[in-house]
Amino acid sequence: MDGRVGLRASRRAAPTPRVAVRSSPRHRARVREQEPVVSAMSGSGLGKENKAGSSTPLRHRPNAFSELDNATPRVMLRKIIQNQPQVSPLALQTVQLEETEDARPEPPSQRTSSTVELQLPDLVPEDASVTTFRMTRKRKKLSISEFERAADKRLPQNQAHSTLDSTLVRSLRMSVGSVMAPDTVEKRGLLRRPQNHKAIDIAAFEGGVEQNMLQIKAQDYLVDLQTSSMTGTTTIRTDAEVVLNNTELFVEPQLGEQNLLAVEPQLSDSKTSAQRSNTSYPAHEKARLEGLVSRVSTDERRTLRFSEKDLITDHEHVDGITQKTPAKQGEEEQDHSQQNDPMEQFSESEEMAGTTEHHADAEYSEHSEKKLSRKAVSQLTAAQDAGVEMEMTPSEGGVAEGTEHQDSPKAELQMAGSPGGHSPASYSLEKPGAKPLKEAVEQTGEIERGTITGVLDAAEEEATDDESDKEDHESEEISMKTPMFVHAAAYRPQPVLSPPHPVKSASPELPPQPVRAKPVPKSSGAAQRKTREPEIASSLIKQIFSHYVKTPVTRDAYKIVEKCSERYFKQISSDLEAYSQHAGRKTVEMADVELLMRRQGLVTDKMPLHVLVERHLPLEYRKLLIPIAVSGNKVIPCK
């Protein structure tokens, strides 16, 4: 009863029940009893509580908690601080705690003295060592045992709290290892932890930057060609592309270069033939161009080019022709691979190549190969007829495609792996694939070599005599870049067609080609920049749409909105054209656009145009559209 009364009394004074319980004398007695086993805590503590008296479950908990509370870092720290002598929060404090030879001899000597006396002698050594600011580097981590020892040295001074301290120390050891950190921090005072400055490896950093740049370049190139041919789809379609995209640093620049070099002869050839041969077969040329386009847009074009070059070198070895440039060699090979035999060979190799994975690509290459082989045929005849230089790198490329597809996975990996040693590496690869080619070449080549070399010589002469710079470039490997990109650009905007029978569809496709070939070169010829299709910035569309819709929108929904916007612009451009034509004009006027909006139902008798302008356009544009009268006989916009 007394206890309870006391409890109540204390409760009145105490702010919380917890504090009240803690402050109750009964509780205090209990705590003192259970100090020795505070470390054991829960089980034994509760048992002791039971022994103590009427132990309701309610009482258990506060006591247990109080025990626990005593063992909290906070309480322990408080006790430690109380026990520790008062010292200034300077770095000198570390002197006391550190297990230094200096510190050790001092405390033992002062152990016997009282607390008060201790403080002074403690301060003395501090003063003596004022000058030395202990660098924390020397003592990075204070072990608990060290701290205990130091603490133990001071414990005997405070007899009253000795047991408590020991229990504290023990609990420190047991439970709260991390308490050391704040405590040591406190002891260290305001010293900072030593900073580890890692020296940046500049070389590695720059290497990494270069890698990034090249990867971005390569990806952009890849992406750009794809987008232009596939109307904006930039997804990685095949594993081959993924592999290509992730090739090593040193592969990519070579890839880029070889792309240029490889494509140049083809494109320049096509241009020459277009320019020269009046009797050029439109179908075949178009087919060839298509093939080029398809090749440009296929994923394996890099490997194709590689293999092309390799085949060129292969055939060098095979045919023993060393003086000619790859372009010429390509001609030769194509001339060799003339009629149906090579085509059959190609189809054979195609069939061999057609794996399920690369099925689509194989078909693609099949088509292009067929086209190219037919081109080879037609071109050869044309060359023989008109003595026109027909460079057959496309068909060679087609062959390369066929052979490449066989070994495409291996080839790609090898290409990625060994950019430098192309010829030897891929030569071995190409061997199985090159065999049919070689057969075809050798079978048909013997007779034609004589004529073809004659043709080639004539072509070489023609090349030198040719007016256009691009044709001069043909004979040189080095400066092929401009014509290559000129032609590449010419083919980029064109949609990629892969008709099942190139023969039939070849004829109608030519007419648009020469028309388009001319205006496009100037846009991309100057700089090797990707020609991006003009689109409204997707960020602007997102901003406007989300502003109007006022609710969250998924990313895919934004894509759809973008597509809708494109279609909308297509619609209105034809509408505006119709309106202006109806009015007998060639320019779209404000009235036309207003009529469009009226037909759309945006402008009505109730909703005039100016109101819409006021509502939706920013001020600067409003001023341009709506004439406002200002003083001084001035009207904006001035009419």
Added chain:
Amino acid sequence: GRRTVPRGTLRKIIKKHKPHLRLAANTDLLVHLSFLLFLHRLAEEARTNAFENKSKIIKPEHTIAAAKVILKKSRG
């Protein structure tokens, strides 16, 4: 706030679709206005669709359905 109107881009887009067509002085601003109103309508329609589906987020299917309606409405 809103950024500036992409006048150059608008002209390029129309040029891409109709190369022979010319645009008068501030017509591209009106074209942009019509585009804004188109997006406005599209947004409203998509929002309505989403509400009907008891969804608080605009999903692609809502947008597609809205686009069909609004594109048809926006024909001249």
